[in-house]
Amino acid sequence: MNSIRIRLFIILLLATGVVWFSAFFWIQQSTRAEVERVLDARLAESGQMVSSLISDRRIDVARGATLVEDQSPHTSGPTAGYSHKLSCQIWSLDGELVGKSGSAPTDSLSGQEPGFSDSLVEGEEWRVYTVINEELGVRVMVGDSHSVRDRLVRDVTTGLVLPALMILPVLAGLIWLSVRSGLRPLDRLAGGLSQRTADDLSAVDEIAMPREIRPVGAALNGLFARVNAQREREKAFTSFAAHELKTPLAGIKTQAQIASMAPDAATRKTALAHIQKGIGRTDRMVRQLLSLAALDGPEVGTTQEVDLSVLIRDVVQDLSRLAAAKNVAISVPDPSPLSVQTDPTLLSVALRNVVENAIAAAPESSEVSILSESTTDSIAISVLDRGPGIAEADRSRITDRFFRGPDASGEGSGLGLAIVETAIKRLGGQLQFAARAGGGEVVRLEVPPSMTCMTRRVYGKADD
Structure with a gap:
């Protein structure tokens, strides 16, 4: 689902539903507890009333049980199901049934202990309150069916649920409108961007x-x-x-x-x-x-093991005709083999441009040296020439594209060192420039250790 609006709507609707159902469950449980409390109080009052009336001789003991039934409401309509459901039995302490209401079962509603109790009589569960009248030697039992209590709780909760269910669609609509309103800034942003050229x-x-x-x-x-x-x-x-x-x-x-x-x-x-x-x-x-x-494009090339001496030799061979045309010698002292884990294309492009620039800057009958060394910290290739070097004022801009100093020859385009810097950055290395003692320039290409095999070997040692 890729729509944020629909995702938010569903999340909010589910969250609201969870809260609603949690509230419904809480209301149901609290309603049941309150109904149980009220009905228990009704049982206790009825039992005490019957016991009191027969003790005062206001009513015959045998008719005392029917008094509870007479006090139950005789109604019609929605509450008709609760009429005549309060039952009463009067038992002698010897275990003889003295009297009972018409709705009461013939079996005893409860045991011998006074107070509240739950019992199963003739396959139906009852809640019973028992009063023992020691003066008359009788036991008064008043009870009502659990099914009546459950129906009352169910009807109360149903009366709460039905209106809430009718409100749910309205609530869903309000949530949808709220989500739309909340995401309107994103719509405005998207609309503004779509209208741009x-x-x-x-x-x-x-x-x-x-x-x-x-x-x-x-x-x-x-x-x-x-x-x-x-x-x-x-x-x-x-x-x-x-x-x-x-x-x-x-x-x-x-x-x-x-x-x-x-x-x-x-x-x-x-x-x-x-x-x-x-x-x-x-x-x-x-x-x-x-x-x-x-x-300048996407990342190119792959890292592989390269013999650095072979790479340097190939670059020197490619530029040998250019060097011969200027009568410049290219020196690579002690070309010992060294394995390097790097991108050969990027390193070759960088080295070729540095050596080509060195040949262009070197005076005739001079020498360009390529020195390479590997340490625990880096692998470095240094290219040394005896040209005029880089003016101090130009060093900060020497790698800018198309930049050529005021003393540059007409042969260059100002792209060589920009290419070198880009390639070395792709390799995660550094490009450094330093003036050479006695005249000339030293250009140093450094590659981080993570791209090199840690073999300590020195190709040549600079003479200055």
Whole structure:
């Protein structure tokens, strides 16, 4: 059952029913006790009255039993069932029946003890009050049938139940109207949200909501804020990507026109070299955009055991042509095998972009070093270069998307380190930057111990 309204209605109706039936049971029991008390008092008064009258010689002992019957109401209509039901017997102390009322059985109503008692006479249960008159030597017994008492209690409770049963539908209707009224703020909230356009991410008014619904409003406002921030990031991403792709494409188009109109082979060769360079930059940017889009999506990849030395070797091999074009050597000291429990795709993407940035920043005929180590606290891969390093003013923004410092070369797109940070965060690790002694930069990728096999091994040791 998915409807809150129906669920609340049923819960309230059941709760009301439980209370109602509990009250009915209590009324029934209390009514029975009160009826028993009143009828017992009636029996005692009748018994004492008969004993007193025959003691005062106001009536013959034999006729004393009929006095109780004469005092019973002779009525018609709804109370007719209670007429002539009070019975009386007068027994001598020797056990001889002296007199009885017409409705009384012939067998003794009770035993020998005075006071109240319950007995079974001729298959019917009786409530009896016994008075012993020592002066006259008789025992007066006055009783009424339990069936009469039960009928009286049943009629009283029925008189209470029937009106209550007639009220139940009215009560159910009132509960339904109350539930509808109580849930009306949710209906208004749902109606307001359904009328919004896809671009309307403004906050809902929490103050106007009832206190119980304010957490829903706060959660919706938080969701709207996150969606709006994500949409702004996507818009900025699209705008920056279009701008960054437009520049190399315009350059390629210009160089293609120059090559087509070149008056000599040297000019044509130069134009083709520029075209090749622009295509390479565009290709790198497209790859970076695809990587960033994949990392921004749902969780990808699976954790598995990876030989870190093999992963580093594959990255170095992929970038060997780029390094050779700049006459930059890539050094991986002591590539000892090390098993790592991690996501190979994310770690490879992060390491590739760091090494690619290091090659781009490194001067010609220099070296880029990749050092790896595993400790009880973390596993770390450090990439060291001898480039100009990162300016202190740019360090807080170096991982922003499309950010390029004022001293950056025209080759980069400002996406590499943003990709690295996103991938490392997916791995639950950290990305750290530090200036290298003697010039250059050290970029350190750390993965938490929970994703590594705790094998202590050092690939290489930094020289500074």
